[in-house]
Amino acid sequence: MIVVNLAKTYPTAARAIAELGHTQSKQVKVAELAPLSEATAGDWYRVSDLRIAEYGDVLVGSYAGEAVAAWLIAGHKQSTEGTVTFQLKPAIEWHQLVGAPSPGGSWKQGQARAVRYIHTDEYRRYQGKPNVNLWRANTWSVAVAHHSRISREPVPVAAFNTPAKIAVSWPHLGPIEVSITDTGILEISVPHGLRTRVTHQPALQPRRSTRRPAK
Numbered sequence: 001m002i003v004v005n006l007a008k009t010y011p012t013a014a015r016a017i018a019e020l021g022h023t024q025s026k027q028v029k030v031a032e033l034a035p036l037s038e039a040t041a042g043d044w045y046r047v048s049d050l051r052i053a054e055y056g057d058v059l060v061g062s063y064a065g066e067a068v069a070a071w072l073i074a075g076h077k078q079s080t081e082g083t084v085t086f087q088l089k090p091a092i093e094w095h096q097l098v099g100a101p102s103p104g105g106s107w108k109q110g111q112a113r114a115v116r117y118i119h120t121d122e123y124r125r126y127q128g129k130p131n132v133n134l135w136r137a138n139t140w141s142v143a144v145a146h147h148s149r150i151s152r153e154p155v156p157v158a159a160f161n162t163p164a165k166i167a168v169s170w171p172h173l174g175p176i177e178v179s180i181t182d183t184g185i186l187e188i189s190v191p192h193g194l195r196t197r198v199t200h201q202p203a204l205q206p207r208r209s210t211r212r213p214a215k
Contacts, residue, residue: 009039025137043083065106095135
Protein backbone atom coordinates (compact mmCIF):
# COMPACT_ATOMS: atom_id res chain seq x y z
CA MET A 1 0.00 0.00 0.00
CA ILE A 2 1.28 3.44 -0.97
CA VAL A 3 -0.23 6.40 0.88
CA VAL A 4 0.03 9.89 -0.62
CA ASN A 5 -0.65 13.22 1.06
CA LEU A 6 -3.34 15.21 -0.80
CA ALA A 7 -3.09 18.30 1.42
CA LYS A 8 -2.60 20.61 -1.58
CA THR A 9 -4.80 18.99 -4.22
CA TYR A 10 -7.76 17.48 -2.37
CA PRO A 11 -9.67 20.75 -1.71
CA THR A 12 -9.85 21.41 -5.46
CA ALA A 13 -10.91 17.83 -6.23
CA ALA A 14 -13.51 17.86 -3.43
CA ARG A 15 -14.95 21.12 -4.75
CA ALA A 16 -15.26 19.71 -8.27
CA ILE A 17 -17.11 16.67 -6.93
CA ALA A 18 -19.37 18.69 -4.64
CA GLU A 19 -20.26 21.12 -7.43
CA LEU A 20 -21.70 18.28 -9.49
CA GLY A 21 -24.81 19.01 -7.48
CA HIS A 22 -25.77 15.43 -6.73
CA THR A 23 -27.85 14.88 -3.62
CA GLN A 24 -27.61 11.09 -3.50
CA SER A 25 -24.67 8.77 -4.00
CA LYS A 26 -26.57 6.68 -6.55
CA GLN A 27 -26.53 9.69 -8.88
CA VAL A 28 -22.72 9.73 -9.00
CA LYS A 29 -20.88 8.06 -11.86
CA VAL A 30 -17.39 6.67 -11.46
CA ALA A 31 -16.19 8.88 -14.30
CA GLU A 32 -17.28 11.96 -12.34
CA LEU A 33 -14.69 11.14 -9.67
CA ALA A 34 -11.92 11.77 -12.20
CA PRO A 35 -10.69 14.97 -10.45
CA LEU A 36 -9.89 12.86 -7.39
CA SER A 37 -8.25 10.15 -9.48
CA GLU A 38 -6.02 12.74 -11.13
CA ALA A 39 -5.08 14.30 -7.80
CA THR A 40 -4.16 10.93 -6.33
CA ALA A 41 -2.30 9.66 -9.40
CA GLY A 42 0.51 12.19 -9.07
CA ASP A 43 3.09 13.34 -10.05
CA TRP A 44 4.89 11.98 -6.95
CA TYR A 45 8.57 12.58 -6.43
CA ARG A 46 11.18 9.83 -6.03
CA VAL A 47 8.97 6.74 -5.88
CA SER A 48 11.24 4.01 -7.20
CA ASP A 49 10.22 1.01 -9.27
CA LEU A 50 11.53 -1.18 -6.45
CA ARG A 51 9.18 0.48 -3.96
CA ILE A 52 6.27 0.14 -6.36
CA ALA A 53 7.02 -3.55 -6.90
CA GLU A 54 6.96 -4.13 -3.13
CA TYR A 55 4.10 -1.85 -2.05
CA GLY A 56 2.27 -0.83 -5.22
CA ASP A 57 -1.02 -2.70 -5.04
CA VAL A 58 -3.28 -0.05 -3.47
CA LEU A 59 -2.88 3.73 -3.65
CA VAL A 60 -4.54 5.63 -0.81
CA GLY A 61 -5.09 9.38 -0.81
CA SER A 62 -4.90 11.02 2.61
CA TYR A 63 -6.29 14.37 3.74
CA ALA A 64 -6.60 15.82 7.26
CA GLY A 65 -5.79 12.47 8.85
CA GLU A 66 -8.42 10.60 6.87
CA ALA A 67 -8.30 8.21 3.93
CA VAL A 68 -10.31 10.02 1.26
CA ALA A 69 -9.53 7.85 -1.77
CA ALA A 70 -8.61 4.25 -2.47
CA TRP A 71 -7.48 3.09 -5.90
CA LEU A 72 -5.87 -0.01 -7.34
CA ILE A 73 -2.60 0.66 -9.13
CA ALA A 74 -2.95 -0.61 -12.71
CA GLY A 75 0.37 0.78 -13.92
CA HIS A 76 2.79 3.66 -13.57
CA LYS A 77 5.07 5.89 -15.60
CA GLN A 78 8.39 7.29 -14.45
CA SER A 79 9.48 10.68 -15.84
CA THR A 80 12.95 11.97 -16.52
CA GLU A 81 12.37 14.60 -13.81
CA GLY A 82 12.23 11.90 -11.13
CA THR A 83 8.47 11.79 -10.66
CA VAL A 84 6.00 8.98 -11.13
CA THR A 85 2.37 9.04 -12.26
CA PHE A 86 0.09 6.09 -11.53
CA GLN A 87 -2.65 4.60 -13.69
CA LEU A 88 -5.57 3.85 -11.41
CA LYS A 89 -8.86 2.02 -11.24
CA PRO A 90 -11.44 1.93 -8.42
CA ALA A 91 -10.45 -0.21 -5.43
CA ILE A 92 -13.97 -1.49 -4.95
CA GLU A 93 -12.94 -4.07 -2.33
CA TRP A 94 -11.43 -1.28 -0.20
CA HIS A 95 -14.59 0.84 0.14
CA GLN A 96 -14.49 0.53 3.93
CA LEU A 97 -11.08 2.22 4.03
CA VAL A 98 -12.48 5.46 2.57
CA GLY A 99 -13.50 7.66 5.48
CA ALA A 100 -11.40 5.72 7.98
CA PRO A 101 -8.27 7.13 9.66
CA SER A 102 -5.38 7.48 7.25
CA PRO A 103 -3.01 4.48 7.20
CA GLY A 104 0.09 5.43 9.14
CA GLY A 105 -1.66 8.36 10.83
CA SER A 106 -1.66 12.05 9.96
CA TRP A 107 1.29 13.77 8.37
CA LYS A 108 3.06 15.93 10.92
CA GLN A 109 4.04 19.52 10.29
CA GLY A 110 7.50 19.74 8.77
CA GLN A 111 7.48 16.31 7.15
CA ALA A 112 8.98 16.82 3.72
CA ARG A 113 7.92 13.62 1.96
CA ALA A 114 4.35 13.26 0.76
CA VAL A 115 4.51 9.47 0.26
CA ARG A 116 4.65 6.61 2.73
CA TYR A 117 4.78 2.84 2.28
CA ILE A 118 2.79 0.37 4.38
CA HIS A 119 2.36 -3.38 4.10
CA THR A 120 -1.19 -3.90 2.90
CA ASP A 121 -1.69 -6.92 5.19
CA GLU A 122 -1.75 -4.55 8.15
CA TYR A 123 -5.02 -3.12 6.82
CA ARG A 124 -6.81 -6.24 5.58
CA ARG A 125 -9.50 -5.63 8.20
CA TYR A 126 -10.80 -2.83 5.97
CA GLN A 127 -11.06 -5.06 2.94
CA GLY A 128 -14.52 -6.35 2.08
CA LYS A 129 -16.46 -7.86 -0.76
CA PRO A 130 -16.06 -5.86 -3.99
CA ASN A 131 -18.85 -3.31 -4.10
CA VAL A 132 -18.55 -0.45 -6.57
CA ASN A 133 -21.68 1.24 -5.22
CA LEU A 134 -20.30 1.48 -1.69
CA TRP A 135 -16.88 2.58 -2.94
CA ARG A 136 -18.47 5.28 -5.08
CA ALA A 137 -20.84 6.38 -2.29
CA ASN A 138 -18.09 6.62 0.34
CA THR A 139 -15.71 8.49 -1.97
CA TRP A 140 -18.39 10.99 -2.97
CA SER A 141 -19.81 11.54 0.53
CA VAL A 142 -16.39 12.11 2.10
CA ALA A 143 -15.54 14.69 -0.59
CA VAL A 144 -18.84 16.52 -0.06
CA ALA A 145 -18.37 16.47 3.72
CA HIS A 146 -14.86 17.89 3.48
CA HIS A 147 -15.86 20.49 0.92
CA SER A 148 -18.52 21.84 3.27
CA ARG A 149 -15.76 22.54 5.81
CA ILE A 150 -13.21 23.97 3.37
CA SER A 151 -13.33 27.71 2.78
CA ARG A 152 -10.76 30.03 1.31
CA GLU A 153 -12.78 33.10 2.25
CA PRO A 154 -12.44 34.85 5.63
CA VAL A 155 -15.07 33.72 8.11
CA PRO A 156 -17.06 36.73 9.37
CA VAL A 157 -16.99 37.55 13.05
CA ALA A 158 -19.79 35.78 14.86
CA ALA A 159 -21.18 36.11 18.35
CA PHE A 160 -20.26 33.26 20.68
CA ASN A 161 -22.68 31.94 23.27
CA THR A 162 -19.70 30.55 25.16
CA PRO A 163 -16.38 32.31 25.84
CA ALA A 164 -14.14 32.65 22.78
CA LYS A 165 -11.14 31.92 25.00
CA ILE A 166 -10.63 29.53 27.86
CA ALA A 167 -7.56 28.79 29.96
CA VAL A 168 -6.68 25.67 31.88
CA SER A 169 -3.58 24.54 33.76
CA TRP A 170 -2.02 21.37 35.07
CA PRO A 171 0.57 21.12 37.85
CA HIS A 172 4.10 21.79 36.61
CA LEU A 173 2.88 22.68 33.09
CA GLY A 174 1.64 26.25 33.35
CA PRO A 175 -1.36 27.84 31.64
CA ILE A 176 -2.79 26.49 28.39
CA GLU A 177 -5.12 28.76 26.43
CA VAL A 178 -7.62 27.76 23.77
CA SER A 179 -9.22 30.47 21.65
CA ILE A 180 -11.19 30.89 18.44
CA THR A 181 -10.12 33.70 16.14
CA ASP A 182 -12.52 35.92 14.24
CA THR A 183 -11.63 33.96 11.10
CA GLY A 184 -12.76 30.68 12.63
CA ILE A 185 -9.31 29.24 13.45
CA LEU A 186 -8.77 27.36 16.69
CA GLU A 187 -5.58 28.57 18.39
CA ILE A 188 -3.89 26.79 21.28
CA SER A 189 -1.18 28.50 23.32
CA VAL A 190 1.04 26.15 25.34
CA PRO A 191 4.17 26.65 27.46
CA HIS A 192 7.45 26.69 25.56
CA GLY A 193 8.88 23.21 25.01
CA LEU A 194 5.62 21.33 25.55
CA ARG A 195 5.09 18.71 22.84
CA THR A 196 1.71 18.86 21.12
CA ARG A 197 -0.29 16.77 18.69
CA VAL A 198 -3.46 17.65 16.77
CA THR A 199 -5.98 14.93 15.96
CA HIS A 200 -9.10 15.29 13.82
CA GLN A 201 -12.36 13.44 14.26
CA PRO A 202 -13.40 11.39 11.23
CA ALA A 203 -15.91 12.91 8.87
CA LEU A 204 -19.52 12.06 9.58
CA GLN A 205 -20.99 9.65 7.09
CA PRO A 206 -24.41 10.65 5.71
CA ARG A 207 -27.18 8.36 6.84
CA ARG A 208 -28.43 6.15 4.05
CA SER A 209 -32.16 5.84 3.75
CA THR A 210 -33.60 2.35 4.20
CA ARG A 211 -37.02 3.31 2.94
CA ARG A 212 -38.16 1.71 -0.26
CA PRO A 213 -39.45 3.99 -3.00
CA ALA A 214 -43.21 4.09 -3.38
CA LYS A 215 -44.59 2.06 -6.21
